[in-house]
Amino acid sequence: MVNPSEVILRAGTLLRMERLADAERELRGLLAVQPEHVTAHAMLALALVWQGRPVKAVSESQEAIRLAPDHPYPHYVAGVVYHRIGHTDLAIGAIEASLALNPADARTWKLLANVRLQRDRYHEAADAARRGLALDPENSDLVSLLAKIHISLGEGEPARAAAAHAVRLDPESATAHLTLGQAELAFGAPRRAAESFRETLRLDPGFDPARELLVTALKLRNPLYRVLTKSRGHLGGWGMLGLLPLLPPLIAVFVLIALLHWAAWVAESVTMLRLTLGRATRLLFAGVEARTALVCCLLVVAGAGVLALGIGLGRDTVGTAGVAVMTLVTAVQEAAHTGSARGRAILYGWTGLLGVTIAGSVALGSTSAALLSAYAGLGTIWVAAGVRRLLRGRQAATVQPLR
Incomplete structure (x- = not known):
């Protein structure tokens, strides 16, 4: 029965x-x-x-x-x-x-606020969110939604206050920490944003949007990258790359940005590995984050060892290959922090291709191939950005209304 x-x-x-x-x-x-x-x-x-x-x-x-x-x-x-x-x-x-x-159902007001936010009707969305909160003032998701609306309206302090309140209401909510990170990122605090996105991933390792936002936050901690991002908006997106032949000094700027990103990813790997191995924090991080950190630390050690071997043997190709191995840290981290499964597959494939090229450069004794591999490894920050943008555009294009 x-x-x-x-x-x-x-x-x-x-x-x-x-x-x-x-x-x-x-x-x-x-x-x-x-x-x-x-x-x-x-x-x-x-x-x-x-x-x-x-x-x-x-x-x-x-x-x-x-x-x-x-x-x-x-x-x-x-x-x-x-x-x-x-x-x-x-x-x-x-x-x-x-x-x-x-009219006394808070979840329905929350849904209405979400739909209005999707249509960029921000003030109407805020009104719906407040109507819901009047019925359920302890609803962390509704407070997070109100914070997102403030972000869309460019209201920094209300956005931060609402997002922080959502976290206080439910410290175990991945959504609340994600929204706080978005507020900090939107209003010029990428370091605090990165901390919030890490906490989001700790609470929900499968929360893919937080991975890409963490990448953005880590990159925006780089002052040169912030300047470049603003300049890129004035110069028509990635068209700035077309200016490189005309403005050779820009090449040095791009290389410096890539090196700073590599250093940031290495620091991220060391920090994550330390937290994973620490007695008090070993249970906070596991799975992909821990494995990625270990692989990246091993790449640095292995690359440094190959570089030292090349110097000791007086073989430029081997030494350059060692440098190229170390640059794979950027490629691995960019792949691991890509939200789309297809994007991760593409970038892991790119990383594997770089590894094969590095090994081939040593076998063939080609210093130029090893050097190009090193440049390509560092430049993965732009390859990854292109992959994310392409897949995001295709995903948006597949959302078609029912007939």
Whole structure:
């Protein structure tokens, strides 16, 4: 005998755990027995849209509304589904229908604030977030959302204050730490931003957006990079690279920036390895971060050893190859801190190609190939930036509305 209440409770837990296929199976089992169970249809819509099946998700949410048009939850779920697939107008319509039936639901006000923020209607988004907070003032996610709105409006102090308040409300929230980092990054504190992004990754190692933001924060700690970033905006993006043949001194600036980034990545690796091995902090960092730090430290040691061997043997190719091995730290760290799985695969492939080239330069006795590999390793900061931008653009282009 199926107990609907138990199935709904179990499915809700599975959704929160992101075990979406298991939640779908539970809900379909209930619907096989009670095909007009409103909550099961609505929750199934959530499980489907989060699995990337928008057409069926819309169908289930509309079925829930058909069965219970005077109940706010199906309208709320429809708003979530439409927001997820980028139909903001339909999302707002569904949300407003839900609020008309129950204006005292903080999560619905939060959803409305998110949709309005997506449409760049910042003041309306802030109003919706405040309406939600009036109902649930201890909601850390709502406070984080209000902080993001302040960031979008360019309001530095309110953004920092709201983000810090969100962290105080829920110190274990990865979202709260991410938002605090975004606020610090947006208003000129990249060092504090990096600390927040590290904490985000400690709490949720799979939080990919934090990886790329950490890269940005670490780069912006470099004063030359900050100047270059501002200049690049005035000179038409990456077109500044086209000026290198006309302005040779810029080459030295780019090399210096790359070297400073390499030094920062080495320092990051040493710090992470020390925290991983420390008795009091060894449980805070594990997995990819620890392995990446170990690999990078080993690359520095191995590269220095090969460099010393080359000097001792009087072989320029071997010594240059040692330098090139050390520059692989930049390539490994840039790959590891790329949010997109496809981007990581591309950059790890690039790193492997550099490693093969370095080994080949030694085998063939080609100092020039080893030197070019060293330059390419250091220059991975720009290769990685290009890969991230390309993949981000393609991802945005694939978001198409349903017909």
